[in-house]
Amino acid sequence: MASDTCEETLPTTEFKMKFAPFSSALEAGFWHQLTQRKLNEYRLDESPKSIKGHYYNGDPFGLPTRLTLEFSAFEVDSPTPAHCCPAIGTLYNTNTLDAFKTIDxxxxxxxxxxxxxxxxxxxxALKDPSILSRFILLTFGDLKKYHFYYWFCFPxxxxxxxxxxVQPPSTLDQVFSxxxxxxLQQAYDNLCIKRQTTAVPYFLMKYTDDTVQMAPLEDWDVFFTGTNKVTVGVYDPCTLAQHPGWPMRNLLVLLATRWGSKLDTVEVLxxxxxxxxxxxxxxxxxxFHLKLPEIPCTSACPKSVGWEKNPKGAMGPRMVNLSECMDPKRLxxxxxxxxxxxxxxxxxxxxxxxxxxxxxCLLLGAGxxxxxxxxxxxxxxxxxITFVDNAKISYSNPVRQPLYEFEDCLGGGKSKAMAAVDRLTKIFPGVNAEGYNMSIPMPGHPVNFSQATLSQAQRDVEQLEKLISEHDAxxxxxxxxxSRWLPTVIAASKRKLVVNAxxxxxxxxxxxxxLKKPSTSQSVSAELDFSSSGSTASSSSPTPAGSTTSVPGASLFSNIPGHKLGCYFCNDVVAPGDSTRDRTLDQQCTVSRPGLAMIAGALAVEMMVSILQHSEGGYAVASSSDDRMNEPPTSLGLVPHQIRGFLSRFDNxxxxxxxxxxxxxxxxVVLDHYEREGFNFLSMVFNSSHSFLEDLTGLTLLHQETQAAEIWDMSDDESI
Incomplete structure (x- = not known):
């Protein structure tokens, strides 16, 4: 730690008193603040600026004696970190590298x-001892490359x-009981309280076998009356076992100048x-017990040292490359x-x-x-984040869809998927966003039998399968x-987490x-031994505007594991069909209260995050309203199956x-046909009426049995 700039030599002895010099420690936040001030405030101004650093005396053994500058260094009046002493410095920020090199x-x-x-x-210096720890910082910043050159001086x-x-240094426990x-600890704490701080850089001290008293340097004349023994304390950031830190140097000059003629020896803690x-x-x-020479104030200013050595141990500046962490995108x-x-x-x-x-995350829909x-x-x-949508931005969209602006509507409108990607990248360049302007084939929307149309539909299905495979949610x-039917089938087959809003x-x-279990051979109906194929009525689901509203309800249970939970279509007893045919103007748009989508969209993401925090992920047992007073299963709270919100009464x-x-x-049965027959099965669904899926799954038979049971009940009533 010692260097040729930190020795005081007594010519008549072989002893060299060495001081551990400060090591500069500049945090990345300091350079960021310097960059902002250079661009917005300093510009070409090279006049000196006041800055503030701090040092700490509680580091473990072996660490260098650090003077730290943080992002708050430019606010000289800002609070100093707890248990640290402030050090005021002067910043010389040059405009060119040549000026940095040639400055005197x-x-x-x-x-x-x-x-x-x-x-x-x-x-x-008695009234403000921090003057004894002043420093100089010379800098130049190449803001194109984010290379910063700097040189510290601790005068x-x-x-x-x-x-x-007078005698070799001793540790405190060798001298004090x-x-x-x-x-001593209590006296120092009391002095800090009195000075309204958590660290006092220099202090006076006297002690007996039972007591320790402390006072600031400026109280010397009244504090040391009637005693020949003088003890001075320094808040020492050095961690070496035999050497003091740099702040002690100028303190000794102060003692020698002010009281050198009166002191036989001085004890320094x-x-x-x-x-x-x-x-x-x-x-x-x-x-330490020291004998100081007298330095009268009438003499010339003593010589000085203090420029910091570079990492190679030579007198020279340092350079830090912050291109990675200072680049705005990385910031x-x-x-x-x-x-x-x-x-x-x-x-x-x-x-x-x-x-x-x-x-x-794969987002099907960019509205x-x-x-x-x-x-x-x-x-x-x-x-x-990946978007899939085949629509263009219309003039009504930007006010409700926060990724679009008025300019996106011009010229027929930009593709929603592509415009959403552009806007996400502008908002946060670190996002990896992709967009696909494509249609999702749907039941009830027949695909033309022409080869070109069939090929396009098949390509869309293959692309959707690929996207779902490549994403986690x-x-x-x-x-x-x-439009939700095909991705529901594909995601169920591929065991992907699906969040529906x-x-x-x-x-x-x-x-x-x-989330289905990995084995498809096990029948869901066999697993659900406590369920019934029919269901008692529950509150109907809200559905997108213009879609058919056929919601039979579902049996409600508690503690349902994730692999036994239903999907969006499990509450229906009719197959999805063409809900867009003959829609009126109000049915062509999602007419809802303006805040509703924001609430639902936020809850959809929060649900996903809660699922990810659960140890079982998508297989987590569903939380219900009854669990709200119980210990939550994740650090973020519950993991529900559904959240049904009612904005009119602000209730979920x-x-x-x-x-x-x-x-x-x-x-x-649907997943089995899809996995075995692929697009052939899907094309039959697209081009057939909704009865195809109802016949396949047994819904048709269920309807017939239900109708027969109702007729039987009516005949029983008539006979009574």
């Missing part, structure tokens, strides 16, 4: 040391004569206040991550952010729901009920689909329903 560094050092010397002689006045050590050490394994320890503090990524890390550090320590950030879901995903730090955010006028439903309920063994989308 000797003159800068002499100017600063002259001010320190004058403060010592005038008594200002220290030198003795023309040597410093004589445990009672005295405890009294290098106060080091560490916390080891939760216990406070000052026993390793050092005590944006760091800031997004920081928001989430702050949430974890204090509020949710068990939050697994990596699971969330690394989740690849009102899709835009709001995308923004909330970005808020959670999700980096991979699929959000169904489309305008129609039937649908809007009514002032109601919404957000739900996760049951959390029903859970079983998978329906005759479901037209996720039942074993």
């Amino acid at each position: 560094k000797k003159a800068l050092l002499e100017k600063e040391t002259k001010e320190i010397w004058n403060a010592i002689c005038s008594g200002m 220290a006045l030198c003795f023309s004569e040597g410093i004589k050590i 445990e009672k005295q050490i405890a009294a 290098c106060f080091r206040d560490r916390t080891l394994q939760g216990n406070r320890s000052v026993q390793h503090s050092l005590i 944006a990524e760091s800031s997004v991550d920081l928001n989430l890390k702050l949430m974890r550090w204090r509020l949710v320590p068990s939050l697994d952010l990596d699971k969330v950030v690394s989740t690849k 009102t729901l899709g835009c709001n879901v995308a923004r909330t995903l970005m808020g959670w730090g999700v980096r991979h 699929v959000f169904l955010l489309m305008d129609t009920r039937e 649908a809007l009514g006028f002032d109601t919404f439903v957000v739900m996760r689909h049951g 309920v959390l029903p859970a329903s079983l998978a329906f063994d005759k479901c037209t989308a996720c039942s074993p």
Whole structure:
């Protein structure tokens, strides 16, 4: 730690008193602030600026004596970190690298040391001892490459004569008893309270076997009356066992100048206040007994040293390359991550952010729901977002769909999927966004038998299958009920997490689909031994505007595991059909209260994140409204199957329903036909009436049995 700039030599002895020099420690936030001030405030101004650093005396053994500058260094009046001493410095920020290299560094050092010397002689250093720890920082920033050149100077006045050590340094526990050490700690704490700080850089001290008293430097004349023994303390950031830190140098010059003629010897306590394994320890503090030469104020300013050596040990500047962390795109990524890390550090320590950030999300629909879901995903730090939509942006869209602007509507309108990708990238360049302008084939919307049309439909199916395979979570955010059928089938087959959101006028439903077990051979109806194929009525689901509303309800149970939960179509006893035919103007758009999509979109993302935090993921047991007072299963709370919201009364309920063994989308018979026959099966669904799926799943037979039972009940009534 010692260098040729930190020795005071006594010519008549072989002893060299060495001081551990400061090592500069500049955080990335300091360079970011310097960049902003250079661009917005300093511009071409090279005049000196006041900045503030701090040093700490509680570091473990072996760490360098650091002077730290943070992002707050430019706010000289800002609070100093707890248990740190402030150090005020002067910043010289040059406009060119040549100016940085050629500036007269000797003159800068002499100017600063002259001010320190004058403060010592005038008594200002007694009132404000932080003057003794002043520093210089010379900088140049290449803001195109984010290369920063800098050179620190910690001015220290030198003795023309040597410093004589009367006896070798001792650790505090070799001189003080445990009672005295405890009294010393208490006296220092009291002095800090009196000075309204948590660290006092220099202080006076006197002690007996039972007591320790402390006072600031300016109280010398009244504090040391009637005693020949003088003890001075310095808040010492050095961690070496035999050497003091740099702040002691100018203190000794102050003592020699002000009281050198009156002092025979002086005892100096290098106060080091560490916390080891939760216990406070000052026993390793050092005590020196010194004989100082007299330095009259009438003499010339002493010589000085202080320019920091570079990492190679030579006199020269340092350079730091912050191109990666200072690049605005990388800064944006760091800031997004920081928001989430702050949430974890204090509020949710068990939050697994990596699971969330690394989740690849496929958004089917880039309208009102899709835009709001995308923004909330970005808020959670999700980096991979893919849009699928075949619509163009119309003039009514931007006010409700926050990824679009008026200009996007001009010239017939941009593709929603592509415009959404562009806007996400502008909002946060760190996002990996993709868009696909494509249609999703639907039941009840026949595909032409021409080869070209069939080929396009097949390509769309293959593309959708590929996208679902490549993503971890699929959000169904489309305008129609039937457009959700194909992705529901594909995702169920591929065991992908599906989150579905649908809007009514002032109601919404957000739900996760049951995640099928890996084995397809096991029948859902066999697993659900406590369910019935028919269902008693429940509150109807809100459905997208213009879609058919045929909701039979579902049996509601508690503690349903994830693989037994129903999908969006499990509550229906009719197959999806063409809900877009003969729609009136109000049915052609999703007419809902303006805040509804934002609420539903946010809840859809929050549901996904809660699922990811559960140890069983999509197989987690569904939370219900009855669980709201119980211990939540994840650090973020419940993991419901459905959230049904009613904006008119500002209320949400959390029903859970079983998978329906005759479901037209996720039942074993549908998945089996899809997995065996692929597009041939799908084309039959697209080109047939809804009765095809109803016949296949057994819904037709169920309708007939139900109708027969009703007739039988009526005949029984008539006979009574």
